[in-house]
Amino acid sequence: MPLMPLTVKQAVSRRRGQVLVGPVDLTLTPEGVTIVIGPNGSGKTSLLRMLHGIARLNAGTIDWACPLEEAREKQAFVFQTPVMMRRSVRDNLAYPLLLGGTPKQEARNKAEHWAEKVGLGNFLTRQATVLSGGERQKLAIARALIRDPEVLFLDEPCAALDGRAMREVEEILQTAAKGGTRLVMSTHNMGQARRLATEVVFMLNGKIHECAPAATFFETPSTPQAHAFLRGDIVE
Amino acid sequence: MSDLWNGLCQAFWMVVTLDADLVEITLRSLRVTLSALLIASLIALPLAAFLSVRRFRFRRATIAVMNALMGLPPVVVGLLVYIVLSRSGPFGVFGLLFTPTAMIIAQVIIIVPLIASIAHQSLRELWSDYHDLLISMNATQSQRVRAILWDGRRALLTAALAGFGRAIGEVGAIMVVGGNIDHVTRVLTTAIALETGKGDFALALSLGFVLIAMAIAVNIAIHWLTRTEQEGRW
Numbered sequence: 001m002p003l004m005p006l007t008v009k010q011a012v013s014r015r016r017g018q019v020l021v022g023p024v025d026l027t028l029t030p031e032g033v034t035i036v037i038g039p040n041g042s043g044k045t046s047l048l049r050m051l052h053g054i055a056r057l058n059a060g061t062i063d064w065a066c067p068l069e070e071a072r073e074k075q076a077f078v079f080q081t082p083v084m085m086r087r088s089v090r091d092n093l094a095y096p097l098l099l100g101g102t103p104k105q106e107a108r109n110k111a112e113h114w115a116e117k118v119g120l121g122n123f124l125t126r127q128a129t130v131l132s133g134g135e136r137q138k139l140a141i142a143r144a145l146i147r148d149p150e151v152l153f154l155d156e157p158c159a160a161l162d163g164r165a166m167r168e169v170e171e172i173l174q175t176a177a178k179g180g181t182r183l184v185m186s187t188h189n190m191g192q193a194r195r196l197a198t199e200v201v202f203m204l205n206g207k208i209h210e211c212a213p214a215a216t217f218f219e220t221p222s223t224p225q226a227h228a229f230l231r232g233d234i235v236e
Numbered sequence: 237m238s239d240l241w242n243g244l245c246q247a248f249w250m251v252v253t254l255d256a257d258l259v260e261i262t263l264r265s266l267r268v269t270l271s272a273l274l275i276a277s278l279i280a281l282p283l284a285a286f287l288s289v290r291r292f293r294f295r296r297a298t299i300a301v302m303n304a305l306m307g308l309p310p311v312v313v314g315l316l317v318y319i320v321l322s323r324s325g326p327f328g329v330f331g332l333l334f335t336p337t338a339m340i341i342a343q344v345i346i347i348v349p350l351i352a353s354i355a356h357q358s359l360r361e362l363w364s365d366y367h368d369l370l371i372s373m374n375a376t377q378s379q380r381v382r383a384i385l386w387d388g389r390r391a392l393l394t395a396a397l398a399g400f401g402r403a404i405g406e407v408g409a410i411m412v413v414g415g416n417i418d419h420v421t422r423v424l425t426t427a428i429a430l431e432t433g434k435g436d437f438a439l440a441l442s443l444g445f446v447l448i449a450m451a452i453a454v455n456i457a458i459h460w461l462t463r464t465e466q467e468g469r470w
């Protein structure tokens with residue numbers, strides 16, 4: 001059963017009574033790359049976590065086209081600060097496969113293949129916790145893609161990457177998108193947003209301030225705040 | 237002064253020549269403490285993992301009790317075990333008092349809270365690291381527990397070693413429940429207490445050497461484990 005479209009209605013996520021994000025109305029179509037932008041603290045991380053189902057949904061609804069159990073299996077998430085399991089690079093990559101019941105040898109081979117793909121081929125046996133920030137990001141992305149998710153949430157995956165690594169990652173993401181993985185990604189890098197986005201969600205103060213096709217948003221943003229944000233001004 | 241010097245020389249000699257008494261007592265100490273350690277680990281480590289990943293009503297209370305038990309004076313534990321195992325006590329029929337089994341029971345009670353508490357601290361930290369990731373990956377409850385037990389294995393071994401150190405050097409409780417009977421329940425610490433009382437410094441000191449060597453070995457092992465935690469070579 002297909003996962004998309006995703007329908008979000010009046011969804012709110014709170015923490016100790018304080019609203020982190022919402023109320024949010026949003027529909028994610030089966031195709032494309034959604035880029036979430038907005039100033040620090042505007043709720044990008046909270047939105048992604050809520051959609052993915054790891055932040056509590058206090059009000060409203062988030063409906064996938066298939067039952068939630070099934071939907072959970074087909075998503076992956078790359079955290080703003082990548083979580084490194086205290087294992088080797090290879091074991092980090094193989095872990096999600098093993099969870100899903102893939103035979104050991106197959107998981108291992110696939111892990112090595114993906115390590116190669118993100119340029120970590122020489123670090124297979126290295127403990128993941130000693131990797132550099134950029135290497136961690138790449139490992140986290142590969143680990144998320146390894147189960148071939150239908151939807152991949154990425155929270156500022158390129159924040160710690162240099163120009164070349166960013167290009168490599170963008171290529172990987174674009175390949176994944178072409179292969180049918182739906183990307184939902186936050187970023188502070190407007191160049192990147194322009195390169196990848198087919199749709200833009202602009203967050204402000206925990207709400208979706210504007211949501212539009214990429215071309216429309218970047219050419220003619222409809223709110224003055226989005227306009228200011230794109231110009232690089234401070235948005236209040 | 238020359239007494240002490242003589243004692244030292246003799247003690248050293250006894251260690252080098254593997255004096256029969258010394259070896260017997262050392263082996264008994266190891267047998268009792270390792271048995272206690274095994275049993276205590278089987279109780280404490282799963283308990284620690286459970287306390288780390290599960291939220292339940294009495295979690296905080298359980299942790300508080302565990303920490304409080306850690307401060308229990310061993311000699312009191314000995315007294316309680318004595319009462320329970322004594323002829324007129326509830327488990328009197330088994331005739332366990334003044335046997336190595338009684339000593340093992342006492343040691344288990346002493347080190348379970350210690351091991352559980354140390355293990356819990358590191359597993360909690362590990363779990364707060366892994367929490368989001370494992371939930372995001374849809375890991376089942378038992379997969380989560382297995383992941384933190386496996387990735388926390390060095391910390392768990394450290395906790396177990398700390399338990400070993402505490403148990404092997406403990407004297408109050410096992411003196412009370414074991415009775416320090418020659419060839420039956422005499423172990424390193426109780427023998428040292430006895431020989432010192434008798435003024436036989438040679439044997440006491442040689443036993444002391446063995447005990448110190450074990451303590452140092454345990455600490456080196458803990459130190460080494462903590463160091464490898466970062467690099468994770470095993």
Ligand SMILES: Nc1ncnc2c1ncn2[C@@H]1O[C@H](COP(=O)(O)OP(=O)(O)OP(=O)(O)O)[C@@H](O)[C@H]1O
Pocket residue numbers: 015018019020038039040041042043044045046047080
């Ligand atoms: N666990 C939490 N408890 C309390 N407040 C939180 C928590 N997590 C986030 N917040 C608050 O919610 C707001 C939105 O945070 P969020 O992390 O979603 O922002 P963001 O858009 O991802 O910012 P950044 O660009 O800095 O990553 C912030 O004001 C933040 O302080």
Ligand SMILES: [Mg+2]
Pocket residue numbers: 044045046080155
């Ligand atoms: Mg964020």
